[in-house]
Amino acid sequence: MSDTLVLLDHTASGALRTPVRELVTLARSLGGGVTGAWAVDGAEPSAQTLAELGALGVTQVYRVTADGADLHAAAVLAEGLAGLLEATGASTLLATSSFENKEVAAHLAVATGAGVVTDADALERVDGALVAGKTVFAGTWTTRCAVRAALAVVLLKANSVVAADADAPVEPQVTEHAFTASASATRVRVVERTERPATGRPDLGSAHIVVTGGRGTEGDFTPLEELADVLGAAVGATRVATDEGWIGHDAQIGQTGVTISPRLYIGAGVSGAVHHRGGMQASGTIVAINSDPDAPIFEIADYGVVGDLTTVVPQLTAELRRLKG
Amino acid sequence: MKIVVCVKYVPDIQSDRRLVDGRTARDGGDGTLNELDENALEAALSVVEAAGEGSVVVVTVGPDDAVDAVRKGLQMGADEAVHVLDDAIAGSDALGTARVLAAAVRHVGGADLVVTGMAGLDGLTSLVPTALASLLDVPALPLAASLEVTGSTVRVTRNLDHASEVLEADLPALVSVTDQANEPRYPNFKGIMAAKKKPVTTLTLADLGLDATLVGDAGSRTEVLEAAPRPAREDRVLVNDTGDAGVKLAAYLVENQLV
Ligand SMILES: Cc1cc2nc3c(=O)[nH]c(=O)nc-3n(C[C@H](O)[C@H](O)[C@H](O)COP(=O)(O)OP(=O)(O)OC[C@H]3O[C@@H](n4cnc5c(N)ncnc54)[C@H](O)[C@@H]3O)c2cc1C
Numbered sequence: 001m002s003d004t005l006v007l008l009d010h011t012a013s014g015a016l017r018t019p020v021r022e023l024v025t026l027a028r029s030l031g032g033g034v035t036g037a038w039a040v041d042g043a044e045p046s047a048q049t050l051a052e053l054g055a056l057g058v059t060q061v062y063r064v065t066a067d068g069a070d071l072h073a074a075a076v077l078a079e080g081l082a083g084l085l086e087a088t089g090a091s092t093l094l095a096t097s098s099f100e101n102k103e104v105a106a107h108l109a110v111a112t113g114a115g116v117v118t119d120a121d122a123l124e125r126v127d128g129a130l131v132a133g134k135t136v137f138a139g140t141w142t143t144r145c146a147v148r149a150a151l152a153v154v155l156l157k158a159n160s161v162v163a164a165d166a167d168a169p170v171e172p173q174v175t176e177h178a179f180t181a182s183a184s185a186t187r188v189r190v191v192e193r194t195e196r197p198a199t200g201r202p203d204l205g206s207a208h209i210v211v212t213g214g215r216g217t218e219g220d221f222t223p224l225e226e227l228a229d230v231l232g233a234a235v236g237a238t239r240v241a242t243d244e245g246w247i248g249h250d251a252q253i254g255q256t257g258v259t260i261s262p263r264l265y266i267g268a269g270v271s272g273a274v275h276h277r278g279g280m281q282a283s284g285t286i287v288a289i290n291s292d293p294d295a296p297i298f299e300i301a302d303y304g305v306v307g308d309l310t311t312v313v314p315q316l317t318a319e320l321r322r323l324k325g
Numbered sequence: 326m327k328i329v330v331c332v333k334y335v336p337d338i339q340s341d342r343r344l345v346d347g348r349t350a351r352d353g354g355d356g357t358l359n360e361l362d363e364n365a366l367e368a369a370l371s372v373v374e375a376a377g378e379g380s381v382v383v384v385t386v387g388p389d390d391a392v393d394a395v396r397k398g399l400q401m402g403a404d405e406a407v408h409v410l411d412d413a414i415a416g417s418d419a420l421g422t423a424r425v426l427a428a429a430v431r432h433v434g435g436a437d438l439v440v441t442g443m444a445g446l447d448g449l450t451s452l453v454p455t456a457l458a459s460l461l462d463v464p465a466l467p468l469a470a471s472l473e474v475t476g477s478t479v480r481v482t483r484n485l486d487h488a489s490e491v492l493e494a495d496l497p498a499l500v501s502v503t504d505q506a507n508e509p510r511y512p513n514f515k516g517i518m519a520a521k522k523k524p525v526t527t528l529t530l531a532d533l534g535l536d537a538t539l540v541g542d543a544g545s546r547t548e549v550l551e552a553a554p555r556p557a558r559e560d561r562v563l564v565n566d567t568g569d570a571g572v573k574l575a576a577y578l579v580e581n582q583l584v
Contacts, residue, residue, distance in 0.1 A: 011487075072490070074455065075465070098486055099451060103467055106455035109420045115546030116419065118450045131550065136448070137342040142555050149546040187464040187498075191480070192491035205486055209584070231584055249484055249505070256361065256443065256504045258486065264583045274339055285583055287574065293565075302558055303577055307566025315571025323579055 003033040005085060006058070007095035007104075012195050014043040016052060019096045019206045021163035023156055024056040027094055028166060030125050035060040036172070037084055041071040050172055057166030062088075062177040069181035070190045074100060076181045078107030083179050085112065085151065092130060094123075097155035097259075098205065105153045115149035119259065121160040121282070130154065138255075138274065139281030157282075158206035159261050196250060204251060207234035209264045212253060212280070214238040216269015216290065216309055219246045223313040224268060230320050236260065238276050254279035268309040272297025289313065326379030326474070328369040329436040331426050331457070332362035332398055334391035335447040342447070347549025348416055349447050358394040361442030361502075363401070363509035368502045369440045370402045370510070372474050380404045382433050386414060386425045392525060399520035400512030406525040407433060413530055416542035419448070423456035425540055428533035430461060438479065439499040443468055451501075458499035466492045470505040 004027040009017040027034040036058045038045050045053070045061060053061060064071065064080040071077050081104065085093060093108070095101040097119045105116045122133030130147045132154055147154070204210065211228040213221050214237070221235065228235045236258070237251040253260055255278035265283035270276065272288070272295055280286070281300055288301040289309050298304040305312055336342045336349065337357045343350040366383065373379040383398030385391050386409040395406035409429050417425065430436055439461065444451045451467070458465030466472075469481035480493045481500055512520070530537050538544055562577070564570055578584045 102451045103455045106452040110459040143552040144550045189493045304563040305570045319575035
């Protein structure tokens, strides 16, 4: 059984992004070894990162370097990965389901003949073939999808798997994979790239709990932020809230924003418009606080409170603080 | 400047969307132009207007009804339309669709710029734009929140999960746009009347010289094995706040080990 290569998404300072731990955990269950590809885009894997990968059971880490080309350009990274997949004979590439990785996957599909599944929430080997689970139509349908090609590229949604260390830690070997990007891959010039400053809260895309505010907040996100901090949650928003400038555009959840599938979603002053639901309906448990009993979000909420968020949310925060002692 | 805009005809997202035999049901009669493709059309029309010259060709791949998607494009102001219609295309995955689109772009004589929406609101894979660029061998600049063509250079800004970027490439190139890029115009009466006189060319795979085994079910590298509506959630709770809803909710969260 051939190996699974995991794309090691990392921060600019060289720390693993949380969903990578989930990817590696899943990769171990597929049989064969687990290796990792680290794009050297300025950041190197720190000793601590390598130890974490070893604890997760990653035997090999390939340092992918592009000979002067920018690995932030999807076409460049895709060429590096295509070469690495060929060199190692790995039959599966696992990566987080982000827009950037979707670009890389699309390049790989054309260049290598890979079959691609995006937004997967499960993956298993059935009679040798890879079969992915995925929900579609704003989380209203579940599907199972087999990859027919020799090479599979599967992009996994965050929070689909509970991350766990391997039974026995290993010490990953670090190997160089240098390549020269083609003229065609370097036609896109990354003129400017600004990393978003860390907020101290978890990443919206991979947080276990997300507290979301909509128009009903009337611009005051403070009660939601306080709730999020008690819960260790990320703060998200509807497009109305981001368009109004109440919170940054990167907080937008929905079909044209971030897709989330946390264990717990709490929406306050959010109507549950279909464009928003597309990005959050696959959440584990949905809690809605809305003053309008007819708000569509109540149709999908596991727990709905018909009430004013300006009183319900602070009371919830205070009570959780009290219960936590 | 010649711009090709690729648009998709999708089930209305407000409607009850279904899968039949693993494929999106397209028989509901409530299909529509993928909303995000209106942003693509607007972007293309604006580029031509800013340049003071050029033309916009709108292309779609899909069943009979899909012609409505390109008609909407003509009403907004595109100059001509192409509808690729062939039973063999049904069941195509993202790569199969990109192959048909690439062949269609070549058939109309290529383009200085190809513009698409950021995603189809049915499948939402976002794979087609980049795959299409790769097949056409032009640079891809996806997820543009703004775009600008200066001479023979296109520059876009984009907001990703962890960073914002400015990308640039020489034409010919492909750009996919988000709904941040612009406010799509509404077709006016004049546009609607003018659209009736504009040509819609219907093409088959044979016209495009495309081998049917590369598209549709035959060419697909992924296969939907099962599809089912997600069961309704059970044990749902709805409470009216009578002064202690926050306390009750906290208890629920703790009891269910959600926090
Ligand atoms: C192409 C396109 C793409 C889009 N993409 C997205 C997307 O990605 N994400 C997204 O979110 N939207 C998106 N939208 C917008 C979407 O259609 C809705 O307009 C938006 O989600 C509504 O946001 P909202 O729930 O905050 O506001 P509203 O729909 O106005 O709802 C506000 C709710 O707050 C409640 N409320 C008011 N005051 C209080 C109070 N004091 N206490 C409790 N409840 C209160 C009201 O009862 C109401 O239900 C998109 C639209 C289009 C056309």
